[in-house]
Amino acid sequence: MSYVKGLKCRECHRLYPTQALYVCEFCFGSLEVDYDYDKIKSQLSREKIERGPKSIWRYRDLLPIDGEPTVGPHAGFTPLIKADNLARVLGIKELYIKDDSVCHPTLSFKDRVVAVALTKAKELGFKTVACASTGNLAGSVSAQSALAGLNRFIFIPADLELGKVVGALIYAPNLVAVEGNYDDVNRLCAEIASRYRWAFVNINIRPYYAEGSKTYGYEVMEQLGWKTPKHIVVPVASGSLLVKIWKAFNEFKKLGLIDEVDSKIYAAQAEGCSPVTAAFREKSEIIKPVKPKTIAKSLAIGNPADGIYALDAMKQSGGSAESVTDEEIVEGIKLLARTQGIFTETAGGVTVATTKKLIEKGVIPKNESCVICITGNGLKTQEAVSDHIGKPYRIKASMDSFEKTLRHESKITEDVWQSK
């Protein structure tokens, strides 16, 4: 049972069948899944969702699959953590972390989108799947297609972090490291996708793939007690996650599952790759492509496909965009770890540092509530922080060496040595 009416051009609103299509033949606008919301509204309720599985599939009625989900049974339903320690440091009244860096099989929010994309690819009869990745998508497609028994081609920029390369290769895909940046990889993949009839999850399957990101937004609302967050800070690569969180909020309103959308949405980018933030600052409707140069490689998309829609969502919500330097990203990662015990990757460093900046500038008022989106795990980008976290104390295996090194020669204060 599906409530999908078809695909619809985001620009000229022409309709298309639910096939592996992603661009309008007439105006080259991108295609989006269109649902029968009246029908959904007549049978969907908070209670029905609450009775569903503890995964993204509790929102199945709002996802573009026809049959039962066949891939990614455990994607989603990650914790929303009240981050009191970090709130105190940032000086804000109420702060939450939506933590997609844990619980997921490949430790990033990409397990959501891939679960939807591969379930759809199987429904459409594809035997081979592929993707163009900035890192996390590579791991997720590799892992989930291994379990689903699909052939796979994974394309990445050749300079990715070791954790991302190992995190894909271990599942034995055909991993292709392209000499170039993500935008080069993506251009090549669009060409390959038109020659070989594979399901490219973020190219010809993109309309379905992108819908998976809505579940991040649905969960935030459900976990806050069926309401939108007052402020939400979202990392932006292609812009898809931000756009879909905004769509999720508005769908819940349309379906009567929440009373109102009272939320400002903010884009977080690295200064070395901030085309969306730049366009927002210049009040431009056009995204000028940039050549990425940042440690936040998972967000390093210089020509973001959904950039203009992300701008739209920020404007509609009354939010804005900000960017941070590589040093601020490292500080953001360390701050989250130190205060909340969460080790996030560079993208998370971007959102934490951006949130800090937005609060300092008074854009997010200190007496209000904010959600920070943490989307990936720090163990995959260790090289970003390994030179910035000090070293272990090295001692001989003796009490003497322990006390000499730690008690007498270190800066550890006296009170730490008391047991209570």
Ligand SMILES: *Cc1c(COP(=O)(O)O)cnc(C)c1O
């Ligand atoms: C892919 C990714 C994002 C966001 O990507 P969009 O293309 O903007 O949807 C955010 N964080 C991490 C860690 C990612 O891997």
